[in-house]
Amino acid sequence: MVRQSCLPKSSALVNVPGCKIGAMEDSCTYLLALEGGGTRSQAVVLDIAGHLLGEGSAADVNANFVPFEQAQAAAREAVIAALQAAGVSGRQVVHFALGLVGLRLGAETFGCLLPYAKYHYFTEREVTFARAGVFRPHGVALVAATGASAFGVRSDDGRQAFGGGWGSLLGDEGSAYAIGLQALRGAARAFEGRLEIATEMVAVVCEHFGLHAADFRQQLVQLAYHKPLSRAEVASLAPRVAQLAQQGDPLAMRILDKAAADLSALALFVARQLFTAEEAFAMIVAGGLVNAGELILGNLRRSLAQAFPQARLMIGAEAPALALGRLALFNLSQHT
Amino acid sequence: MVRQSCLPKSSALVNVPGCKIGAMEDSCTYLLALEGGGTRSQAVVLDIAGHLLGEGSAADVNANFVPFEQAQAAAREAVIAALQAAGVSGRQVVHFALGLVGLRLGAETFGCLLPYAKYHYFTEREVTFARAGVFRPHGVALVAATGASAFGVRSDDGRQAFGGGWGSLLGDEGSAYAIGLQALRGAARAFEGRLEIATEMVAVVCEHFGLHAADFRQQLVQLAYHKPLSRAEVASLAPRVAQLAQQGDPLAMRILDKAAADLSALALFVARQLFTAEEAFAMIVAGGLVNAGELILGNLRRSLAQAFPQARLMIGAEAPALALGRLALFNLSQHT
Numbered sequence: 021m022v023r024q025s026c027l028p029k030s031s032a033l034v035n036v037p038g039c040k041i042g043a044m045e046d047s048c049t050y051l052l053a054l055e056g057g058g059t060r061s062q063a064v065v066l067d068i069a070g071h072l073l074g075e076g077s078a079a080d081v082n083a084n085f086v087p088f089e090q091a092q093a094a095a096r097e098a099v100i101a102a103l104q105a106a107g108v109s110g111r112q113v114v115h116f117a118l119g120l121v122g123l124r125l126g127a128e129t130f131g132c133l134l135p136y137a138k139y140h141y142f143t144e145r146e147v148t149f150a151r152a153g154v155f156r157p158h159g160v161a162l163v164a165a166t167g168a169s170a171f172g173v174r175s176d177d178g179r180q181a182f183g184g185g186w187g188s189l190l191g192d193e194g195s196a197y198a199i200g201l202q203a204l205r206g207a208a209r210a211f212e213g214r215l216e217i218a219t220e221m222v223a224v225v226c227e228h229f230g231l232h233a234a235d236f237r238q239q240l241v242q243l244a245y246h247k248p249l250s251r252a253e254v255a256s257l258a259p260r261v262a263q264l265a266q267q268g269d270p271l272a273m274r275i276l277d278k279a280a281a282d283l284s285a286l287a288l289f290v291a292r293q294l295f296t297a298e299e300a301f302a303m304i305v306a307g308g309l310v311n312a313g314e315l316i317l318g319n320l321r322r323s324l325a326q327a328f329p330q331a332r333l334m335i336g337a338e339a340p341a342l343a344l345g346r347l348a349l350f351n352l353s354q355h356t
Numbered sequence: 357m358v359r360q361s362c363l364p365k366s367s368a369l370v371n372v373p374g375c376k377i378g379a380m381e382d383s384c385t386y387l388l389a390l391e392g393g394g395t396r397s398q399a400v401v402l403d404i405a406g407h408l409l410g411e412g413s414a415a416d417v418n419a420n421f422v423p424f425e426q427a428q429a430a431a432r433e434a435v436i437a438a439l440q441a442a443g444v445s446g447r448q449v450v451h452f453a454l455g456l457v458g459l460r461l462g463a464e465t466f467g468c469l470l471p472y473a474k475y476h477y478f479t480e481r482e483v484t485f486a487r488a489g490v491f492r493p494h495g496v497a498l499v500a501a502t503g504a505s506a507f508g509v510r511s512d513d514g515r516q517a518f519g520g521g522w523g524s525l526l527g528d529e530g531s532a533y534a535i536g537l538q539a540l541r542g543a544a545r546a547f548e549g550r551l552e553i554a555t556e557m558v559a560v561v562c563e564h565f566g567l568h569a570a571d572f573r574q575q576l577v578q579l580a581y582h583k584p585l586s587r588a589e590v591a592s593l594a595p596r597v598a599q600l601a602q603q604g605d606p607l608a609m610r611i612l613d614k615a616a617a618d619l620s621a622l623a624l625f626v627a628r629q630l631f632t633a634e635e636a637f638a639m640i641v642a643g644g645l646v647n648a649g650e651l652i653l654g655n656l657r658r659s660l661a662q663a664f665p666q667a668r669l670m671i672g673a674e675a676p677a678l679a680l681g682r683l684a685l686f687n688l689s690q691h692t
Contacts, residue, residue, distance in 0.1 A: 189584075
């Protein structure tokens with residue numbers, strides 16, 4: 021059904037790489053995947069075999085934070101950048117996979133750009149599973165990023181469960197935000213001389229935010245309340261805390277241990293809603309905190325082995341847009 | 357020195373209560389005290405013997421939060437209201453005690469209103485001690501209000517120490533804000549079914565903020581981030597949590613226990629900077645959390661008895677403006 025529209029309509033497109041008219045029509049069937057949320061948007065162009073041909077990124081597209089027109093413009097910008105990087109015309113795109121948090125864009129936004137594309141919508145949750153190569157989810161996906169949440173689904177009966185995701189004030193225990201906040205609070209107490217354990221956290225906070233240790237109290241209070249520090253800025257401290265923990269800093273290790281325990285508790289809470297101790301399922305972990313390695317994953321690995329010995333821990337390391345593209349191709353292959 | 361200016365300049369003032377011209381000149385020597393911070397401002401009129409003749413209140417005067425002119429207007433409004441309630445003319449006020457957080461107002465604000473007044477400035481810390489009748493501080497004052505901080509001073513050598521007061525993001529452990537926040541987080545987890553202990557917190561949060569339990573998650577998230585909830589609104593939940601704890605609610609009791617332990621740790625941290633275990637000093641506790649009684653005070657009472665057996669726990673229950681007035685009169689009596 022897609023081969024007609026795949027054929028280039030103008031001679032200018034004949035020399036597009038990988039597109040040999042007549043001989044291998046399939047090779048010019050391109051798929052474009054666009055993924056985006058509160059931080060940034062990203063698009064990739066894949067050929068039908070799943071090879072990455074080009075990618076492009078732009079600003080965030082979360083309609084909760086930016087005006088609709090701005091989100092629309094960012095989405096288009098990411099798409100155009102990916103097409104240019106791939107050397108592919110929008111007229112050659114026959115499948116368009118979208119995974120946008122809190123936003124549904126369609127032909128009103130991409131009609132001129134991708135005139136022959138069929139739209140396929142995916143959720144953030146499906147993308148998280150896909151980041152670990154799980155295209156038919158049966159298990160739990162734990163998102164350990166600026167926020168923290170877990171989602172579970174059974175492929176056999178379709179049941180779903182969800183936990184966390186209450187945001188920085190009401191929840192997000194175990195998230196990068198929570199780690200950054202505990203680091204700031206720990207630094208404050210260390211500066212006062214109230215902390216019973218040693219730590220280099222004051223120096224790390226000073227370096228990360230450009231504060232002077234001599235005037236730490238006043239500058240940190242100024243930064244926290246008058247600037248004020250955003251959720252993302254607090255979370256940006258987490259990789260530094262993980263680094264400090266790796267070096268054996270007692271406060272940093274305590275903060276990471278607590279986050280790891282909170283994430284395990286969240287993931288297992290969701291798992292218990294859907295699975296018995298004897299069942300096999302995938303436990304995917306995705307998000308920036310995965311980079312902290314065993315400091316974050318060790319607790320979950322041990323807890324999972326104990327509570328669900330048949331479950332398999334997997335890291336969702338694939339870039340979201342690419343994972344979305346692969347997921348869309350998998351679904352297309354199942355339907356043909 | 358003050359008797360001349362005390363004499364009413366116009367016949368309209370002759371009949372002011374308590375002011376009998378010539379016969380008892382001292383009785384028309386009035387003191388006005390004005391206290392204020394981030395929540396409200398309050399003024400009282402006292403006679404020279406310390407009797408309360410009238411009081412008035414107005415909006416907050418914290419120049420960090422409101423424009424200077426607005427703070428000035430609120431301060432004047434509180435003063436005028438107190439004078440009217442006392443039936444005293446500003447011309448009869450010979451001593452004016454001011455205890456304003458982050459603001460120093462003088463003749464530019466009150467010159468016309470209080471033409472003969474001598475200005476006496478006091479700090480919030482001195483007022484806190486005075487709320488327990490301690491006019492010559494030697495000990496520790498713990499403020500357990502929306503925020504939490506502790507201040508210590510020795511009357512013999514003048515040494516001072518300070519702890520806490522980093523604000524709601526960086527600190528305020530043990531404060532009403534911390535209690536309210538833990539209650540909101542606990543309610544969120546209870547709603548999810550993730551709390552291992554029983555609690556009525558969801559119902560209490562719903563009642564306090566006017567939310568519907570059926571749509572709790574969405575409404576609480578909306579309230580927390582879109583409104584958004586102010587520091588004072590979060591803290592306003594604390595008395596409800598204390599009430600619930602008194603009824604034996606396990607979550608509420610756990611939250612109160614944690615706050616009580618945090619406040620004890622803060623107060624003892626400051627005490628240890630200044631006093632040895634054998635020394636006698638006053639440990640004043642002031643602020644709204646005092647109303648939670650032993651739930652908050654019990655831990656401190658026990659910790660203090662153990663670490664500083666000669667120290668005396670006192671509650672700062674006097675209204676701040678009245679305490680300030682009494683403190684000013686005490687100081688005047690010492691200097692004559």
